[in-house]
Amino acid sequence: MTNENDGAKLDKRTNDILLGPLERPALQFFARNMPAWVNSDMLTVLGLIGSLLAGFSYSMIGRGEVKGNPWLFVASLGFIINWFGDSLDGTLARYRKHERPNFGYYTDHAIDGITSLIIFGGIGLSGIVRFDIAMLALSCWLLLMIQVYLKTHVTGVFEMTSIGVGPTEVRLLAIILNTVLYFTGIGGTIWPLQINKVAYDLNIGSIVVAVLALAFLVYYSYQVLRTAIILAASDEARLVKRKEKEARKAEKALIKSQKKAEKKGLEPIIDGSMMED
Secondary structure, three states: OOOOOOOOOOEEEOOOOOHHHHHHHHHHHHHHOOOOOOOHHHHHHHHHHHHHHHHHHHHHHHOOOOOOOOOHHHHHHHHHHHHHHHHHHHHHHHHOOOOHHHHHHHHHHHHHHHHHHHHHHHHHHOOOOHHHHHHHHHHHHHHHHHHHHHHHHHHHHEOOOOOOHHHHHHHHHHHHHHHHHHHOOOOOOOOEEOOOOEEEEHHHHHHHHHHHHHHHHHHHHHHHHHHHHHHHHHHHHHHHHHHHHHHHHHHHHHHHHOOOOOOOOHHHHHHHHHHOO
């Protein structure tokens, strides 16, 4: 999952998440007290291991009953490990002044895609959520990631979110849901659907994830529209300035050519008067 601390490629980062006032001081504390032998690459790998643990745990949940399944807590531990490694790697690099902007930005976000696939795939295999709905949620989540990267490229500003909910909040929500599922289970079908003679029996988990997928898609659409309007206005203002600059340049060139023409027109008169003298 993407995080504000990926690399040092950008001149500006914005990450006004709800848990930011707690997360940022915690990351600075961990960076100050991290053993010297631990580097940012190790933390990146640790974050990936956390996602593998979460995805594997969810797949193991599908082998038995959801209620009382200890793998739910192991999955939550995977989210915590993923947060620790993925959030701290860039913070540690900047704290030690060992930034590698291009390498850090590229590798962290490339791993983010793998992490998302592992976790959503595991959720789809868990029996908590229908696999096709989990893949739909994955697709919408990847759209959000793509939008962030595209916006970063054209604006130079890494903006995780504009509504206060980022990957950290999503991880926390997953941990809370895992805890609720441990004590309550997932329940049976509560919304039977039939589309093109195909039965879609939806339990509460599938409905929750489907709603999240819809929220991801709506937020993606909002961000694309919002960013497009801002960029269009910016490009239009830049175009107006360029045309004004070109017009001033053309006007100066015209004045200069007129002066040259006037100067050349006076020279024969001056030369003729000198000849008469």
